[in-house]
Structure formats: C-alpha cells, structure tokens
Amino acid sequence: MxxxxxxxxxxxxxxxxxxxxxxxxxxxxxxxxxxxxxxxxxxxxxxxxxxxxxxxxxxxxxxxxxxxxxxxxxxxxxxxxxxxxxxxxxxxxxxxxxxxxxxxxxxxxxxxxxxxxxxxxxxxxxxxxxxxxxxxxxxxxxxxxxxxxxxxxxxxxxxxxxxxxxxxxxxxxAAYFKEGPKPISVWVSEDYTRAAPGGTGAAKCGGNYATSLLPQAEAIERGCEQVVFLDAVHRKYVDELGGMNVFYVYDAERTIVTPELGTILPGITRDAIATLARDLGYTFVERAYSIDEWRADAADGSLTEVFACGTAAVITPIGVAKGHSGDIEVGGGKAGELTMKLRQALLDIQHGIAPDKHGWITRVA
The missing domain is CATH 3.30.470.10 (Aminotransferase class 4, branched-chain amino acid transferase, N-terminal domain)
Known part of the structure; x- marks a missing residue:
C-alpha cells in the first residue's frame, strides 16, 4: 500500500x-x-x-x-x-x-x-x-x-x-573458481529458446530458469558447461546464457558489444561492467548480435574475447561455442586480457580492496 x-x-x-x-x-x-x-x-x-x-x-x-x-x-x-x-x-x-x-x-x-x-x-x-x-x-x-x-x-x-x-x-x-577462472565452452541451442518479446525474460523469476534446464542438460551432454540461447523470433540473435549475460570484445576498435535489453535479464553485474569498460577507455555497445557475426568475426580475428557475467561467477571467460553448425573458438580458447582485468577490478571493488568511485558499495557492518 x-x-x-x-x-x-x-x-x-x-x-x-x-x-x-x-x-x-x-x-x-x-x-x-x-x-x-x-x-x-x-x-x-x-x-x-x-x-x-x-x-x-x-x-x-x-x-x-x-x-x-x-x-x-x-x-x-x-x-x-x-x-x-x-x-x-x-x-x-x-x-x-x-x-x-x-x-x-x-x-x-x-x-x-x-x-x-x-x-x-x-x-x-x-x-x-x-x-x-x-x-x-x-x-x-x-x-x-x-x-x-x-x-x-x-x-x-x-x-x-x-x-x-x-x-x-x-x-x-566459496570462490566460484578455486584455481582461478578457466575458459568455459558453451552450447548454442537451436532447438530451445529462453524468452520471447512480451514474455518474462526481463524478470528474475523461477520459470525462466526452469525452461533452461533441459537445454542446459543438452549442453552438458555435449561437453559444455553452459548453454547460450538465440532469440525466439529469428533464431539468429544471441539472447543470453542460461544464467549469465554475454559480451564480445573487439580490442582493435576498443569496443565491447552485448545483446540489447528487452527479452534478457538486466544484470546488475552487466551494468557495472559497462561502467568499468568505459573507465578503461572502451566503447560499450548494446545491440542485436547474431551467431553468424560471432562466427565470422572469430574466424577473421577481429573478435578477440568473449565472456559472460553473473552474481555467482562474477566474470567467466568463454573459450569456444559449440553447435550443430560447428565450433567457434575465440582467442585461441584462452581467457582474454581485458576479461581478466575487468574481473579483477570488479572483485577488488566488491571486497573493499579498490576505491569505490561509483558509489556501488553499501557498508552494512
């Protein structure tokens, strides 16, 4: 009331x-x-x-x-x-x-x-x-x-x-990665979608996660740690992972691209990464990003890093995307320099090691 x-x-x-x-x-x-x-x-x-x-x-x-x-x-x-x-x-x-x-x-x-x-x-x-x-x-x-x-x-x-x-x-x-973050592999789901326009994709509700469990199991069967979804309308634009937002780094252009909001969860870590990326001199772009673009830019080397973020894992490097149309490897399958720099910057702020320039921290004890 x-x-x-x-x-x-x-x-x-x-x-x-x-x-x-x-x-x-x-x-x-x-x-x-x-x-x-x-x-x-x-x-x-x-x-x-x-x-x-x-x-x-x-x-x-x-x-x-x-x-x-x-x-x-x-x-x-x-x-x-x-x-x-x-x-x-x-x-x-x-x-x-x-x-x-x-x-x-x-x-x-x-x-x-x-x-x-x-x-x-x-x-x-x-x-x-x-x-x-x-x-x-x-x-x-x-x-x-x-x-x-x-x-x-x-x-x-x-x-x-x-x-x-x-x-x-x-x-x-505990720390999500006990021995430091290692690049994960993701399975590109072509049979299932996570959310549709007008649906509940932007809400943090259990149903969104329930629908990801079957394709997540499919990813594990194919040796991948996570599933990545495509949009429900065209089946070509990247949506997000089962529980994380995804980012694409173009180092020569000093640019990070991430799928635009609408059917995906507006991640709080996602928003923080946008700010930290700009602090490092990168342009942060939110737009539709297709699986074909991921494949082509990985092949010609212009796409240099891919990573995902979420509360549990903070920032997770993505080494390879697997799917029915073949594998997409970026950066030799290794964790990228910017990925690790952003991850450490975020952790240092969260744990009170680095100054909180953006007023993100609430002292509770």
Whole structure:
C-alpha cells in the first residue's frame, strides 16, 4: 500500500544455532548453495493490509497448503546478491539498491506487490546482523543472499494471489573458481529458446530458469558447461546464457558489444561492467548480435574475447561455442586480457580492496 508504514521486525534467535566448530568446518569448504545460516527473514503481504509480520527467525521448513498458489501458477520472483568480508573486518553489499529496484520490476511483471526498497534493504541488514559470523573471509568468498517472494494464498484459480510471503535466506559461498577462472565452452541451442518479446525474460523469476534446464542438460551432454540461447523470433540473435549475460570484445576498435535489453535479464553485474569498460577507455555497445557475426568475426580475428557475467561467477571467460553448425573458438580458447582485468577490478571493488568511485558499495557492518 502506497505510503503505508513499514513493519517493525521481530527478532527470534535460533535456540540451537550451529556450533563454532560446525560453522568453521562449513566455512573451510562451503561450496555454493549447500549449507544455510542459522536464520532467515520472513515478511507477509496481505491484500488490504500491505506488508506485515516481519521476522528474523530460525532457518527451517515452510508450512504450505497443497493448494498454495505458487505451486500451481508459478507467481514467484527472486534475487541473488552477496555480502563481502573486507580487509578492515567490515561487511559490504554490492549495488544492493539496484537489486531492490529490480525486485520491484520483476514483481510488477508477475502481478505481485512491490516490496519497498527500504524494507528490502533492511531485511538484508537484519539477517547479516544476526548471522555475520557465517561470512567467509577467504579471497573471493562471500555470503550469498537469496531474497525471494511467492504467492502464498491457498486457492485454485487463475488470478493474482491476495497473499504473498517474502523470505531471505543466506548461504556461505566459496570462490566460484578455486584455481582461478578457466575458459568455459558453451552450447548454442537451436532447438530451445529462453524468452520471447512480451514474455518474462526481463524478470528474475523461477520459470525462466526452469525452461533452461533441459537445454542446459543438452549442453552438458555435449561437453559444455553452459548453454547460450538465440532469440525466439529469428533464431539468429544471441539472447543470453542460461544464467549469465554475454559480451564480445573487439580490442582493435576498443569496443565491447552485448545483446540489447528487452527479452534478457538486466544484470546488475552487466551494468557495472559497462561502467568499468568505459573507465578503461572502451566503447560499450548494446545491440542485436547474431551467431553468424560471432562466427565470422572469430574466424577473421577481429573478435578477440568473449565472456559472460553473473552474481555467482562474477566474470567467466568463454573459450569456444559449440553447435550443430560447428565450433567457434575465440582467442585461441584462452581467457582474454581485458576479461581478466575487468574481473579483477570488479572483485577488488566488491571486497573493499579498490576505491569505490561509483558509489556501488553499501557498508552494512
């Protein structure tokens, strides 16, 4: 409800938190998304009332009716972000307000209520305050935060729900690449598409990821780590990877090209890369980019690097694209110089090693 007062958080500490020894064992080798912290945030929304019943409570199962709307009609959105341990012992978030704004945009597309930015940010702060000890301090490690919201009303009927549950859970995450990033191979899907004009491609909702699982499995069967999708209309323009935005470097022209927004997710890391690239003197271009252009420019050497980005992996070099029409190799299949420079610049800002010239960092502890 517009202008409604934000709810006050009730704090319910976990009576049986992980022991120091158990937590230390997890932080020594956390992996990704395998172990969760002692607490979670829940906030309810009810039609006619607005946001209410904000809690920090013990992490645990949710009790849902078999008729809960999300299980039948997939009204669900989420975000992915990280809390970073800094050299001075502090804790920071990277562009958290942009996550809050994208959460609102996703909610609008899925006919869900808008979460006030300040309430979104406070929910993160509250969880970090109580579970700060779960933030790993190793290089490139972090505490992964997963805010999400779903239709919690129990009913069967095709309409927007009248009740929603917002949650935040957290999981310590190791460096995505333990021995440094290595170029990945991607499979060009010609049989499946990720999103279409007018669809939900620009929203961060679970359905977009569900549709990527079958082609992702196809990619793995062909020895590739990721799948890259083409547009749904012409089947020739690059869309994005299963969970990452993609970029093309033309070093002689000092230019980086990336597919234009519309049916793809407006990545927060993607936007940061645009700024960092301009800082390094590169022109950043958003436009339709075809698989034929990728192939031709790789063949004549004008395309010098290809990489992808996302919250989990930060920046990932792409060495080769495989498909029914043959392989496309760029830069000898090796990680490019600019790719690695951008990756390190981004990591240094996130972890508080380099100055935050663009006001991206929020100090939370």
């Amino acid at each position: 517009i202008g409604a007062e934000l709810p006050t958080f009730e704090i319910r500490p976990n009576p049986s938190p992980a022991s120091d020894a158990d937590r230390a064992a997890v932080l020594a080798n956390p992996g990704f998304g395998k172990t969760f912290t002692d607490h979670m945030v829940t906030i309810k929304w009810t039609e006619g009332i607005g946001w209410h019943s904000a809690q920090v409570e013990p992490y645990g199962p949710l009790s849902l009716s078999p008729a809960t709307a999300v299980l039948h009609y997939a009204q669900e959105i989420f975000e992915g972000m990280k809390a970073y341990h800094c050299p001075d012992g502090g804790v920071t978030l990277f562009r958290a307000r942009e996550n809050a704004r994208r959460f609102v945009t996703s909610a609008a597309r899925m006919a869900m209520p808008a979460m006030p930015e300040e309430l979104f940010l406070e929910s993160l702060q509250r969880l970090i305050d109580i579970d700060r000890a779960w933030i790993p301090a190793d290089a490139e490690s972090s505490l992964y935060l997963r805010p999400f919201m779903f239709a919690s009303e129990a009913f069967l009927g095709v309409r927007p729900a009248k009740e929603y549950l917002y949650c935040v859970i957290a999981s310590p995450a």
